[in-house]
Amino acid sequence: MATTHQTHGITRQTIKNMLLDAGAVYVNYGETDERLIGATSGGNTFTVEREIKIIEIDGARGKVKGARRITEENAVLTINLLEMSAENFKLMLTAADVSDWLDTDGSTVIGKVIKPRGQILDSDYVKNIALVATVSGTDQPCVIILKNVLADDELEIELEDKEEGKPEVALSAHYDPEKVTEPPYEIRYPAVSTT
Structure with missing residues (x-):
């Protein structure tokens, strides 16, 4: 007797297992110094880049089960940052120091000064960056956490009339x-009801 199979992937669980919207990005998620990075615009992208080596074995006619190994794995969260702050500028610059900006007589703090530095210190690495996204059908989020994070690449903020500056920032996890x-990353996915 022939077995009948569905011709699509939709089940009762489908509507309870989708990631919705852009999510929120946190610095030091779950730590005492946790902070929301602020508003983003244009979404956020989580990427895992892997290099997998296929081990060549004499006599094998093709790929052999078990004869593959991961030789490199990198996780990156790319965000389009809309909300600027001294902390966010420091994060985007990778190696920078933040100090008080004082008025001309040096008695009143009027803001912050972010000074780039030519050397990356251990203290520049952020403990973690987390993307917290809504899972359909549950009140619990999916949380993607990158550890030991630094911003990659250049900082470019394009400003033009009738538009908002929103630099693309690539945040990379480090071993x-x-x-x-x-x-140096993990994904926390909530239990989903089966009813």
């Missing part, structure tokens, strides 16, 4: 030197 075989 802990004491745990170089442990990928």
